[in-house]
Amino acid sequence: MALIDRLREAVDTGEVIEVIYHGGSNPGTKRRISPRKINWEAEKVQAYCLETEAVKTFALAKMQLATGAEAGVGPTDEVVLERHLAEAADIPDAMAPFMDWFEELGWHIELYEDAISLHRQFKNGKPRKSQDVMLLRSPDNTHRPWYTNSIQMPMASARKRLADAALIFLEQAQLCAPNPVPLPE
Numbered sequence: 001m002a003l004i005d006r007l008r009e010a011v012d013t014g015e016v017i018e019v020i021y022h023g024g025s026n027p028g029t030k031r032r033i034s035p036r037k038i039n040w041e042a043e044k045v046q047a048y049c050l051e052t053e054a055v056k057t058f059a060l061a062k063m064q065l066a067t068g069a070e071a072g073v074g075p076t077d078e079v080v081l082e083r084h085l086a087e088a089a090d091i092p093d094a095m096a097p098f099m100d101w102f103e104e105l106g107w108h109i110e111l112y113e114d115a116i117s118l119h120r121q122f123k124n125g126k127p128r129k130s131q132d133v134m135l136l137r138s139p140d141n142t143h144r145p146w147y148t149n150s151i152q153m154p155m156a157s158a159r160k161r162l163a164d165a166a167l168i169f170l171e172q173a174q175l176c177a178p179n180p181v182p183l184p185e
Helices: 003-013 077-087 091-104 162-175
Strands: 017-021 029-039 044-049 054-059 063-065 108-111 115-119 133-137 146-150 157-159
Touching (some): 003 017, 003 029, 003 063, 029 054, 077 162, 091 108, 091 115, 091 133, 091 162, 133 162, 146 162
Antiparallel strands (some): 017 029, 029 044, 044 054, 133 146
16 A cells, blocks of 8 residues: 555544654654644645654655564564454453553553553552543544543544554553553563
């Protein structure tokens, strides 16, 4: 599929895609982006970059789709993770393998049928009321019902697929963690 077609599809679905960007401060690096808007006149794409956790503008002429090993194609841990999340029926099913990891990270976990939130704890061990990271399903939004937010994100991220929102949630859980440890294999 051509770059333009993938960008259009990702804008419609909220999907995260991998590109090689030959511009910016790190030319030639792989970036995972969630395209939001394509400006055809300026030949630019506005997208949320998961690596820098910021909304950025990318020049179309400096972008190419990541393919093969660059895109994580093959039997890697990342592919297995994405497969698990794609097959998950709901948030508890998607998050079940990560509950021990969340505790290792130092989180207090609140898990519901349509939401999960991670909270820091006071020195006495009691959880804070406000969540630091959360993933929820909004039944009112049928186009992009899955929302992820954290104290590090400038705004909530809405996704069409649970798998895409769950990946962002896992990244934010690690990024914001009181005791950061790598994701178990």
